[in-house]
Amino acid sequence: MKTILIKPVITEKAEDLVENKGQYTFIVNKNANKIEIAKAVEKRYGVVVNSVNTLIMPSKIKNRSTRSRIITGRKPSYKKAIVTLIEGDTIDIYGDI
Numbered sequence: 001m002k003t004i005l006i007k008p009v010i011t012e013k014a015e016d017l018v019e020n021k022g023q024y025t026f027i028v029n030k031n032a033n034k035i036e037i038a039k040a041v042e043k044r045y046g047v048v049v050n051s052v053n054t055l056i057m058p059s060k061i062k063n064r065s066t067r068s069r070i071i072t073g074r075k076p077s078y079k080k081a082i083v084t085l086i087e088g089d090t091i092d093i094y095g096d097i
Contacts (some may be wrong), residue, residue, distance in 0.1 A: 004032045004040035008093045009080065030056070030079045037081045048096055053082045062074040085088045 008014075009025040017023040028037055038049040059077040063070055085091070 002029055002031065004029055004036055005044060010065050010093065013064075017082065018093075021084070022087070022089075023082050024093065026078050026081050026083065028054070028060045028081045030077075031079075032079070034081075037083065041083050047087045047091060049083055050086050051084045053084075055082075 006027045006029065011025075014025040018023065024041075026041070032040075033094075034052040034054060037054070038052050040049065041049050056079050057077055060075045061072060062075055063072050065071075067074060
């Protein structure tokens with residue numbers, strides 16, 4: 001069985017969504033659909049999911065300077081899910097880390 005939820009996203013924007021709208025952001029498997037993501041969040045955290053929005057973040061080119069040359073590489077693309085819970089439910093993300 002494939003792992004649906006890879007890790008929660010902890011950034012300033014993600015924390016703002018948690019505080020103001022009750023939305024939690026996760027990095028998920030690229031092949032997972034919204035229904036599978038909702039079931040995985042409900043099973044793992046014991047909450048009720050209202051809606052799931054997904055987006056695929058594109059890959060990025062990154063450069064690193066060394067003494068002899070500039071090394072160019074790529075960061076892979078990934079899928080992000082923003083999960084909205086029903087009113088009153090919360091997830092303790094920091095207890096999961």
